[in-house]
Amino acid sequence: xxxxxxxxxxxxxxxxxxxxxxxxxxxxxxxxxxxxxxxxxxxxxxxxxxxxxxxxxxxxxxxxxxxxxxxxxxxxxxxxxxxxxxxxxxxxxxxxxxxxxxxxxxxxxxxxxxxxxxxxxxxxxxxxxxxxxxxxxxxxxxxxxxxxxxxxxxxxxxxxxxxxxxxxxxxxxxxxxxxxxxxxxxxxxxxxxxxxxxxxxxxxxxxxxxxxxxxxxxxxxxxxxxxxxxxxxxxxxxxxxxxxxxxxxxxxxxxxxxxxxxxxxxxxxxxxxxxxxxxxxxxxxxxxxxx
Amino acid sequence: xxxxxxxxxxxxxxxxxxxxxxxxxxxxxxxxxxxxxxxxxxxxxxxxxxxxxxxxxxxxxxxxxxxxxxxxxxxxxxxxxxxxxxxxxxxxxxxxxxxxxxxxxxxxxxxxxxxxxxxxxxxxxxxxxxxxxxxxxxxxxxxxxxxxxxxxxxxxxxxxxxxxxxxxxxxxxxxxxxxxxxxxxxxxxxxxxxxxxxxxxxxxxxxxxxxxxxxxxxxxxxxxxxxxxxxxxxxxxxxxxxxxxxxxxxxxxxxxxxxx
Numbered sequence: 001x002x003x004x005x006x007x008x009x010x011x012x013x014x015x016x017x018x019x020x021x022x023x024x025x026x027x028x029x030x031x032x033x034x035x036x037x038x039x040x041x042x043x044x045x046x047x048x049x050x051x052x053x054x055x056x057x058x059x060x061x062x063x064x065x066x067x068x069x070x071x072x073x074x075x076x077x078x079x080x081x082x083x084x085x086x087x088x089x090x091x092x093x094x095x096x097x098x099x100x101x102x103x104x105x106x107x108x109x110x111x112x113x114x115x116x117x118x119x120x121x122x123x124x125x126x127x128x129x130x131x132x133x134x135x136x137x138x139x140x141x142x143x144x145x146x147x148x149x150x151x152x153x154x155x156x157x158x159x160x161x162x163x164x165x166x167x168x169x170x171x172x173x174x175x176x177x178x179x180x181x182x183x184x185x186x187x188x189x190x191x192x193x194x195x196x197x198x199x200x201x202x203x204x205x206x207x208x209x210x211x212x213x214x215x216x217x218x219x220x221x222x223x224x225x226x227x228x229x230x231x232x233x234x235x236x237x238x239x240x241x242x243x244x245x246x247x248x249x250x251x252x253x254x255x256x257x258x259x260x261x262x263x264x265x266x267x268x269x270x271x272x273x274x275x276x277x278x279x280x281x282x283x284x285x286x287x288x289x290x291x
Numbered sequence: 292x293x294x295x296x297x298x299x300x301x302x303x304x305x306x307x308x309x310x311x312x313x314x315x316x317x318x319x320x321x322x323x324x325x326x327x328x329x330x331x332x333x334x335x336x337x338x339x340x341x342x343x344x345x346x347x348x349x350x351x352x353x354x355x356x357x358x359x360x361x362x363x364x365x366x367x368x369x370x371x372x373x374x375x376x377x378x379x380x381x382x383x384x385x386x387x388x389x390x391x392x393x394x395x396x397x398x399x400x401x402x403x404x405x406x407x408x409x410x411x412x413x414x415x416x417x418x419x420x421x422x423x424x425x426x427x428x429x430x431x432x433x434x435x436x437x438x439x440x441x442x443x444x445x446x447x448x449x450x451x452x453x454x455x456x457x458x459x460x461x462x463x464x465x466x467x468x469x470x471x472x473x474x475x476x477x478x479x480x481x482x483x484x485x486x487x488x489x490x491x492x493x494x495x496x497x498x499x500x501x502x503x504x505x506x507x508x509x510x511x512x513x514x515x516x517x518x519x520x521x522x523x524x525x526x527x528x529x530x531x532x533x534x535x536x537x538x539x540x541x542x543x544x545x546x547x548x549x550x551x
Contacts, residue, residue, distance in 0.1 A: 096452065119454070128449040132467040132544040141463075144454045172544045188453070 045072030045228040046195035054101035064252035075229040077239035080249035118195030123202040127181040129173040136169040142191040159191035179210035332514035340514035357499040364423025372428040376435025414495035426487040434476025438469030
């Protein structure tokens with residue numbers, strides 16, 4: 001069912017979307033590449049505007065005057081050293097933390113009523129599945145408060161098929177491998193057709209090959225569904241492989257804002273990607289850059 | 292290679308070998324006059340006493356009275372402990388208000404209250420109910436509270452972000468997460484329940500298994516005394532087995548509780 005819905009939607013249009021092209025330039029900060037990010041295929045994405053954001057914990061400033069615009073439907077990666085505030089930024093955008101100052105505006109697709117706005121979802125570093133609920137019921141958690149139990153299960157099954165785990169629907173999470181659990185978590189995040197999907201280092205605990213599979217899966221589903229994706233990661237290679245825009249966060253501010261112009265599907269080991277990765281790593285490690 | 296029939300029989304029988312030898316030795320020791328049957332009745336005498344008490348109906352009446360007392364005390368004390376454990380696990384205010392008091396009272400051995408309880412309630416049903424309820428209250432309370440405290444905060448946060456209502460959050464995340472700990476409290480409480488009842492019935496009662504044992508002592512009916520002790524053991528084992536079944540059914544998701 002979900003699969004069909006996905007097929008019906010157009011594949012992402014890689015050309016820039018005129019609707020957002022003009023309005024956003026002012027929000028970019030120190031950006032060598034402040035253009036329209038990816039396309040907006042289904043028009044379901046949520047656009048995020050962050051203005052002069054401040055957040056401090058017990059007097060320690062973590063985010064200090066951050067400005068940001070995430071166009072609807074784009075795939076943005078946030079990288080940075082640990083403790084730079086990248087996870088806090090994501091949690092603030094999701095509403096899991098309250099900002100100390102500044103504002104965050106989420107804008108759903110034009111014309112959608114307040115009630116029917118696509119939800120925002122997050123994938124955590126750990127799967128966070130309910131161990132006492134079967135896999136299908138865990139996915140149905142993503143539909144809390146929508147429709148009957150049978151309907152929720154039906155949609156949950158479809159979402160499981162989408163991540164290739166249709167046959168695991170009746171199992172307990174404890175019987176799955178780490179990668180499978182994270183795929184269940186992905187299905188749970190996607191089953192409600194979110195407008196914004198935040199990924200908080202969701203692949204950090206997986207082995208290298210499973211990671212690559214998951215990256216491909218996430219990219220494929222993002223291209224099909226057209227939500228706004230925000231990936232926080234410390235793996236620069238992952239950011240470069242997935243995102244069409246990379247933000248480097250340093251001392252609570254955006255220090256670097258780069259477009260990734262390499263067309264999709266991207267080949268691993270592509271020299272352009274490697275060059276970009278090197279450049280970001282140089283920046284993070286503080287070595288002088290040859291730009 | 293699959294074990295042969297004989298090997299399987301041996302594996303089933305082996306754990307029963309030691310008890311069987313002890314029983315036989317015991318019977319032989321008493322029958323041969325090595326041990327006086329005034330102090331220790333032979334196993335066959337105990338069986339005979341059980342048969343006799345069962346025939347007159349005395350055993351069933353006393354068993355029924357004791358079971359009812361145990362259950363009533365358990366429901367009252369366990370119910371209050373569970374409710375207060377939930378309240379204190381979910382509400383800071385409730386915890387601040389009551390937890391310290393509960394922890395103070397917990398240090399009083401509940402059986403030391405027997406003289407006071409007899410003064411208050413006499414040797415009627417209330418005395419037993421009060422003692423059992425008090426004994427059962429603490430393990431249920433402490434483990435329910437601990438269970439709710441130890442629910443993974445990551446799961447609670449997930450439930451919130453995914454739009455669960457407060458009720459859903461409780462029934463789908465908090466309560467199932469606390470359940471393993473609640474079961475630990477339940478099994479503790481069952482042990483305390485029987486122990487308290489035995490002591491209370493032995494000291495002050497006019498019916499029940501403990502009373503039966505004390506009566507028998509008056510008339511030097513050692514076999515009935517031993518019978519009562521064995522029945523207590525069997526009841527305790529039964530309660531434990533039932534809880535185990537319940538645990539298996541409720542915690543099937545947990546690999547630690549899954550039946551082989």
